[in-house]
Amino acid sequence: MKKVKLDQEEQEILDAYDFDEFESVMTDERKKLIEQAAVATFKKDKRINIRLSGRDLSAIQRRALEEGIPYQTLVASILHKYVSGSLHDVIANKGN
Numbered sequence: 001m002k003k004v005k006l007d008q009e010e011q012e013i014l015d016a017y018d019f020d021e022f023e024s025v026m027t028d029e030r031k032k033l034i035e036q037a038a039v040a041t042f043k044k045d046k047r048i049n050i051r052l053s054g055r056d057l058s059a060i061q062r063r064a065l066e067e068g069i070p071y072q073t074l075v076a077s078i079l080h081k082y083v084s085g086s087l088h089d090v091i092a093n094k095g096n
């Protein structure tokens with residue numbers, strides 16, 4: 001296995017971790033907020049029907065197989081990323 005070369009700061013962090021010098025600052029309130037956000041993110045409470053070309057559906061199913069996830073999950077993930085702003089249409093923004 002290839003050994004990763006660390007800079008001084010990275011090595012100090014790794015050493016501190018190895019010597020259990022890290023302490024969690026997670027409060028109960030912060031943990032509760034994170035848990036609520038996670039539940040809301042993965043809550044699937046609506047159903048849609050969509051018509052796709054056979055070619056697009058096959059491509060989505062193939063990509064999902066490569067990722068090891070169900071194709072419906074992949075479609076939901078793509079839509080979520082797009083509406084949350086973390087997925088952008090490269091072709092549409094090419095002129096900008």
